[in-house]
Amino acid sequence: MTETAVLAIRRATEDDLPAIVAMLADDPLGATRESPDDLTPYRTAFARIDGDPHQHLVVADRAGRAVGTLQLTVVPGLSRKGATRAIIESVRIHADERGSGLGSELIRWAVERSRELGADLVQLTSDATRTDAHRFYERLGFEASHLGFKLKL
Numbered sequence: 798m799t800e801t802a803v804l805a806i807r808r809a810t811e812d813d814l815p816a817i818v819a820m821l822a823d824d825p826l827g828a829t830r831e832s833p834d835d836l837t838p839y840r841t842a843f844a845r846i847d848g849d850p851h852q853h854l855v856v857a858d859r860a861g862r863a864v865g866t867l868q869l870t871v872v873p874g875l876s877r878k879g880a881t882r883a884i885i886e887s888v889r890i891h892a893d894e895r896g897s898g899l900g901s902e903l904i905r906w907a908v909e910r911s912r913e914l915g916a917d918l919v920q921l922t923s924d925a926t927r928t929d930a931h932r933f934y935e936r937l938g939f940e941a942s943h944l945g946f947k948l949k950l
Contacts, residue, residue, distance in 0.1 A: 802860040804899070806906045809854040809866065811847075814839050816863035817856065820889035826924055827889075853910065857890075857903050864891040865903050871914050883911035885921040904937050 809817060818839050822831035832838075846852045851872070857865030867888040873881050885907050890900045911919045922945045923930045931941065 804864075804902065805858045806855055806903065807858055809843075809856045809863075811840065811843055813856050813863050813866075814843060816891075817854075817866045817889075820863075820866055820891055821887065823889070823892055826926070853914075855906075857899060859894075864894045865889065865899050867903055867907055869907050869910060871911075871916060877917065880917040881915050883907070883914065883916035883919045885919060888921075900933065901937060904934075 814836055815833070818831060818833045818836060821827045822833045843854070846854050846868070851870060853869040853871075855867060855869070856863040865888075868886045870884045870886065871881060872884060873879075885904070888900065888903065890903070908919050919939075921934065921939065923934060935941065
């Protein structure tokens with residue numbers, strides 16, 4: 798693969814699941830919560846995502862190989878005068894593509910796609926321990942404006 802190979806950002810297919818799950822598992826946090834050896838729960842989730850018009854699971858494809866992924870969710874709301882939000886989740890870049898600018902390109906794509914989908918605001922969360930990711934998002938213009946909370950069910 799060369800760095801000049803054309804990059805396409807496209808809707809993920811079920812055939813992309815092994816590559817997506819491998820990217821999700823390829824970091825210290827993901828290694829503890831993902832199970833790439835059993836794709837059954839991921840296939841179930843994929844079917845739900847793929848059937849929902851407000852969900853946009855994409856892969857960055859270079860020369861037929863998934864090298865990045867993210868999920869974009871469009872959420873209509875009442876606050877902020879009825880603003881529609883786009884939420885970016887599960888951003889991952891393949892290990893041998895990190896540092897190449899692909900992450901910036903993927904996030905810029907998500908922001909532009911959010912505009913096209915009528916969103917007034919783009920938001921994302923990042924694990925509190927991912928300080929490098931926080932700097933990355935701030936460089937792209939995101940502000941650390943809120944403190945997020947989760948409750949595991």
